[in-house]
Amino acid sequence: MLRLSKLTDYAVVVLVRLDAGLELQTSPGIAAAIGVPEPTVAKVLKSLSAGGLVTSLRGARGGYRLARALEDIPVGEVIAAMDGPIALAACVDGSATECESLALCPVRGRWDPVNDAIQRALSAISLADMREAAIPAVFRVPHTAELGRSDASRQ
Amino acid sequence: MLRLSKLTDYAVVVLVRLDAGLELQTSPGIAAAIGVPEPTVAKVLKSLSAGGLVTSLRGARGGYRLARALEDIPVGEVIAAMDGPIALAACVDGSATECESLALCPVRGRWDPVNDAIQRALSAISLADMREAAIPAVFRVPHTAELGRSDASRQ
DNA sequence: ACATAACCGGACCGTCGCAGTCCTGATTAG
DNA sequence: CTAATCAGGACTGCGACGGTCCGGTTATGT
Ligand code: FES
Ligand code: FES
Numbered sequence: 001m002l003r004l005s006k007l008t009d010y011a012v013v014v015l016v017r018l019d020a021g022l023e024l025q026t027s028p029g030i031a032a033a034i035g036v037p038e039p040t041v042a043k044v045l046k047s048l049s050a051g052g053l054v055t056s057l058r059g060a061r062g063g064y065r066l067a068r069a070l071e072d073i074p075v076g077e078v079i080a081a082m083d084g085p086i087a088l089a090a091c092v093d094g095s096a097t098e099c100e101s102l103a104l105c106p107v108r109g110r111w112d113p114v115n116d117a118i119q120r121a122l123s124a125i126s127l128a129d130m131r132e133a134a135i136p137a138v139f140r141v142p143h144t145a146e147l148g149r150s151d152a153s154r155q
Numbered sequence: 156m157l158r159l160s161k162l163t164d165y166a167v168v169v170l171v172r173l174d175a176g177l178e179l180q181t182s183p184g185i186a187a188a189i190g191v192p193e194p195t196v197a198k199v200l201k202s203l204s205a206g207g208l209v210t211s212l213r214g215a216r217g218g219y220r221l222a223r224a225l226e227d228i229p230v231g232e233v234i235a236a237m238d239g240p241i242a243l244a245a246c247v248d249g250s251a252t253e254c255e256s257l258a259l260c261p262v263r264g265r266w267d268p269v270n271d272a273i274q275r276a277l278s279a280i281s282l283a284d285m286r287e288a289a290i291p292a293v294f295r296v297p298h299t300a301e302l303g304r305s306d307a308s309r310q
Numbered sequence: 311a312c313a314t315a316a317c318c319g320g321a322c323c324g325t326c327g328c329a330g331t332c333c334t335g336a337t338t339a340g
Numbered sequence: 341c342t343a344a345t346c347a348g349g350a351c352t353g354c355g356a357c358g359g360t361c362c363g364g365t366t367a368t369g370t
Contacts, residue, residue, distance in 0.1 A: 197317080204318090
């Protein structure tokens with residue numbers, strides 16, 4: 001599937017929201033704005049902060065701010081901040097993992113070109129490109145009301 | 156991490172192995188050649204067959220054969236055959252999943268360009284490109300001897 | 311015709327990473 | 341000093357993935 005984690009998905013939404021004109025936004029505020037549970041948004045913000053994509057101000061009246069403009073944030077960097085470095089195979093080059101049995105590993109560095117191609121593709125697209133896509137009428141989400149417990153259908 | 160499944164990794168090895176000059180190779184034979192358990196190799200072969208990347212001949216003296224030359228098999232097709240269609244987000248366009256609550260989904264189709272870029276990158280690289288990478292001295296792997304229980308170090 | 315070899319299509323289960331929540335500090339405004 | 345906010349973990353439930361196995365089918369060869 002080559003799916004990326006859902007947290008990364010939220011990260012993009014959060015970052016786009018951070019570019020909404022305001023200078024400083026709090027975690028609960030963002031959560032209310034995009035309709036995602038606050039703890040989850042907080043987690044995303046932390047990872048983003050650790051990745052250097054947003055800057056944080058602690059203490060009362062603190063909050064988060066974009067570290068760079070959306071145009072300067074490639075989507076690959078967001079993925080790296082959330083899901084760790086991009087590595088298709090177990091061992092590409094950032095061989096932080098194991099693989100002592102190199103001799104009998106038939107895929108020794110074989111995925112490197114593929115990995116590199118993807119990384120290049122992800123670096124060519126910025127968050128600004130994704131922002132253009134669309135931002136539907138989501139910003140008027142009720143932040144206090146219970147969103148209806150949308151357990152809708154169990155599949 | 157954007158990691159692909161280990162089965163896909165094996166698939167590439169198997170496919171490269173299938174291009175080893177022989178006309179027809181059996182599942183146990185391939186397993187012995189690349190040093191991977193037979194049931195796992197069989198599973199990979201089945202997925203590959205279902206994906207139309209290899210053709211199979213049943214019955215005694217049956218086996219597998221490449222459906223197309225390695226040059227004509229983009230790596231993206233292998234990934235699609237093993238891990239299903241490439242879809243970064245939950246909903247790209249093959250919205251086989253759910254997402255009835257479109258109204259409050261802030262990522263509505265936002266990942267499409269990224270997804271497309273990756274797909275293009277994966278289509279540009281063929282298995283022949285990966286075969287060039289290297290095939291170390293793996294083909295002489297002992298298929299009967301126990302490989303030594305390499306539990307080595309627990310890190 | 312029979313036995314054999316190989317593929318086919320599942321079911322099955324253990325493991326592991328992910329999604330989501332929560333709690334205890336550290337920091338700063340007022 | 342108190343309140344608000346971020347920081348950094350620990351914790352748990354769940355679902356996908358990795359790997360194995362089994363009965364069934366097809367074809368070869370004697
Ligand atoms: S998995 Fe690391 S070298 Fe093979
Ligand atoms: S997850 Fe499918 S539309 Fe949002």
